Amino acid sequence: MTAQTTDARPTEARATPLLAVEAVDVVLGRGWRANRVLSGVNLKIWPGEIVGLVGETGSGKTTLARTVVGLVKPRTGRVVVGGTEISGLRRGALRKERRRGHVQLVFQDPLRSLDPDLTVAEIVGEGLKIRGGIGGREIEARVTAALRQVGLDATLLSRTPGQISGGQRQRVSIARALATDPALLLCDEPVSALDASNRNYILRLLGELRDSLGLPIVIISHDLSSLAGIADRVAVLYRGRIVEDGPVGHVFSAPKHPYTALLMASAPSVKHDRPLSIHQLRRSSADPDVGQDLAAAGACVFAARCPFAVAECGQQPPLEPVGEGWSAACRRHDEWQALAGTRPPNPTTA
Amino acid sequence: MTGNPPPDEVLGIEDLDITVHDGAATAVRGISLSVHTGEIVGLVGESGSGKTLTCRAALGVLPPGCGVERGTISFERQDVTHLSARGWQRLHGSGIGAVFQDPSSYLNPSLTVGSQVAEVLRVKQKLGRRAAHRQTLELFTAVGLHNPELVFHQIPAELSGGMLQRVMIAIAISCEPRLIIADEATTALDVTIQAEIIELLKDLRDQRGLAVLFVSHDLAVIRELCDRVVVFYAGQVVESGPVEEIIERPRHPYTQALLRVASVGDYRRRELEVIAGQPPRVGAEITGCRFADRCPAAIDACRSAAISLARLAPGHQVRCVRADDPELAGVIEAEMAAR
Numbered sequence: 001m002t003a004q005t006t007d008a009r010p011t012e013a014r015a016t017p018l019l020a021v022e023a024v025d026v027v028l029g030r031g032w033r034a035n036r037v038l039s040g041v042n043l044k045i046w047p048g049e050i051v052g053l054v055g056e057t058g059s060g061k062t063t064l065a066r067t068v069v070g071l072v073k074p075r076t077g078r079v080v081v082g083g084t085e086i087s088g089l090r091r092g093a094l095r096k097e098r099r100r101g102h103v104q105l106v107f108q109d110p111l112r113s114l115d116p117d118l119t120v121a122e123i124v125g126e127g128l129k130i131r132g133g134i135g136g137r138e139i140e141a142r143v144t145a146a147l148r149q150v151g152l153d154a155t156l157l158s159r160t161p162g163q164i165s166g167g168q169r170q171r172v173s174i175a176r177a178l179a180t181d182p183a184l185l186l187c188d189e190p191v192s193a194l195d196a197s198n199r200n201y202i203l204r205l206l207g208e209l210r211d212s213l214g215l216p217i218v219i220i221s222h223d224l225s226s227l228a229g230i231a232d233r234v235a236v237l238y239r240g241r242i243v244e245d246g247p248v249g250h251v252f253s254a255p256k257h258p259y260t261a262l263l264m265a266s267a268p269s270v271k272h273d274r275p276l277s278i279h280q281l282r283r284s285s286a287d288p289d290v291g292q293d294l295a296a297a298g299a300c301v302f303a304a305r306c307p308f309a310v311a312e313c314g315q316q317p318p319l320e321p322v323g324e325g326w327s328a329a330c331r332r333h334d335e336w337q338a339l340a341g342t343r344p345p346n347p348t349t350a
Numbered sequence: 351m352t353g354n355p356p357p358d359e360v361l362g363i364e365d366l367d368i369t370v371h372d373g374a375a376t377a378v379r380g381i382s383l384s385v386h387t388g389e390i391v392g393l394v395g396e397s398g399s400g401k402t403l404t405c406r407a408a409l410g411v412l413p414p415g416c417g418v419e420r421g422t423i424s425f426e427r428q429d430v431t432h433l434s435a436r437g438w439q440r441l442h443g444s445g446i447g448a449v450f451q452d453p454s455s456y457l458n459p460s461l462t463v464g465s466q467v468a469e470v471l472r473v474k475q476k477l478g479r480r481a482a483h484r485q486t487l488e489l490f491t492a493v494g495l496h497n498p499e500l501v502f503h504q505i506p507a508e509l510s511g512g513m514l515q516r517v518m519i520a521i522a523i524s525c526e527p528r529l530i531i532a533d534e535a536t537t538a539l540d541v542t543i544q545a546e547i548i549e550l551l552k553d554l555r556d557q558r559g560l561a562v563l564f565v566s567h568d569l570a571v572i573r574e575l576c577d578r579v580v581v582f583y584a585g586q587v588v589e590s591g592p593v594e595e596i597i598e599r600p601r602h603p604y605t606q607a608l609l610r611v612a613s614v615g616d617y618r619r620r621e622l623e624v625i626a627g628q629p630p631r632v633g634a635e636i637t638g639c640r641f642a643d644r645c646p647a648a649i650d651a652c653r654s655a656a657i658s659l660a661r662l663a664p665g666h667q668v669r670c671v672r673a674d675d676p677e678l679a680g681v682i683e684a685e686m687a688a689r
Contacts, residue, residue, distance in 0.1 A: 056540040056542060197396070200624045223541055263541060266545040268571045270609060278545055
């Protein structure tokens, strides 16, 4: 697998993104239950790239995926997939667009997302059947082809999800997504239910699909390290905002947002070679009060957990470019690294 | 801790066999391990390798149809292998605490978390209402829950996964146990929260001299937390030893494979390796090494006779006929490159 970087792509391919999420705000619930899940999210996916979307529970990763396929309506902003504005479509038009299967989702737990009573053949062929326009024999041929693409044998066709292993099940759900020839694949935590060996197998498979089909893939994960070996670009989501977005090499080697750095330092590793320890990146009770309510509504989303917060962090900074194809939403994106180095690497025993 | 008394064995498992399906198949074979005071021991292996069964046997809560066929389990050097249900109940909470993967499924969703912790104290320690309340708040502080009074009156749905896991740990340590058994206790959590729970377990070990048996399928998590590690494969221990030693110099080809697939968080390492093949069926009868069919360095000797755990260094044991073969590393490397 070759590591394709964003810059290596020809310029004409870069001119139109396949997916553009523009200034999207999503509010779920109404009245006192109203909860702003996404605020001002901008994300572009270019043809043939693998983008990792990282964030913790409740950061809005899944809501973003649901917005992209039109399952959630944004309050403001728009979602454009291959020239069609999904967010503006209404009932019939939206249903029609969805049936085409341009954008496909792969879910975390195949045991729960696949119908236990259907056979593998029925599961993979269902999307084609719903779209209509082709005969049963053609569907069969496409199903077999989709299974071959994910490295599964046609002997599995008559089995149900309960009769195959966990790794095979996840491959079936990828085959199901591939059957309709999607233009974009969104995988929501595709590997977090799998052990290390199966995880690598699935990630490798996604990489091969990108290489052979030129298929752009968004991989949603709460674990930065599982994206390390596969993504070209990562976007870090924190409480509904993208706080950093850039090429994987830049973001991993010199993160510009303290939250990205905290994620990196928290990821368990068999090697102990972290530049910064979690204690250097975590706000403690010893950190000075900056005279601003950092948990207030307009403050930087990460400020209350950030050890480097200053008074001006009382206002959310916009996502600003910090390098070639790289942006971060932090006022102190150039200063905190030096400060972190001076903090004690081990917990201070008070 | 001041002074260093010789560490006491808290949990001892000797030559344990566990059968499943009412004795039809042997899922765990000849497991021996021990956990001492102030020590965190990790069990690592794929799903189905028998680590959870071993844990449940040590807790006296084997699922129906499973049974201890052979071997002994001792708690503080007392044989508890054939303890009555009553006897186990006395040990639970007071001697042994347990923490599992999904905290929300172990708490009653309609009661406040405080009342559920207090209940344990009132039943197990016969505390009064007031004393149990006070003790619960102290426990919440000990497991790092900020604002314990507020948390006391909240129901599980109002707390995050990390906070719930802290509540579960509070229940586990409520009656001053000497041993905590944690089965995939951090697997469902976010990485930042996982790091906090790992730290909490280490602190509890340091402050209370707890012994911890920690089960995970992720060698990286084991590395962060444990002192010693026991590697399971298809119901057997294939390697065990100090965690540093196992990570730096793994001797069993399976341990080496686990290390190759473990997350290192390195964006430069683009080749994602997999362990080829599938583990044998639970209870499969295999002569010789159970990993041989997936092993890149298997030779005839691996399949001809049963292989025993050999001692390599103090505390480091391995079940491999080629463990001392200087060519082993080279053979595996060449095989991996060829694939």
